[in-house]
Amino acid sequence: MVDRASAINKLVVGDIFHAQCPNGASLICLVESVTDATINARTVTHQIKVEFDRRTGLGNPGTSETRCGIDSIAPLPVHMHNVILGMDRKLRLEPDITKHKLNDDERRALIFIASYYPTNPL
Helix, strand or coil: CCCHHHHHCCCCCCCEEEEECCCCCEEEEEEEEECCCEEEEEECCCCCEEEEECCCCEECCCCHHHCEEEEECCCCCHHHHHHHHHHHHHHHHCCCHHHCCCCHHHHHHHHHHHHHCCCCCC
16 A cells, blocks of 8 residues: 555646645645645645645645645546646636636536545545
């Protein structure tokens, strides 16, 4: 069985993973860059930058009360992965917030993720 740190160290640029905050916030994250010590990611739905420690999997999106942790690195099925990448692109590049409405595929992907990551923990 692979230990937590080894599994987290396998994340590379472009990977999508899940993190959870103590307050229950669910973060779908996209890896932007990786260093020896950190995984730099942004959340897909809110475009918040989060730096995760590669040893512990803990991230810092805010104060210690909102400190999150990577809880799943399970790869998404290809179609879902592509839908999430498209959603990320739309939310990152479209300046008109009125165009951020989710389409049917995006809604299905978020519903899928809500059960997929909890059933595929790290």
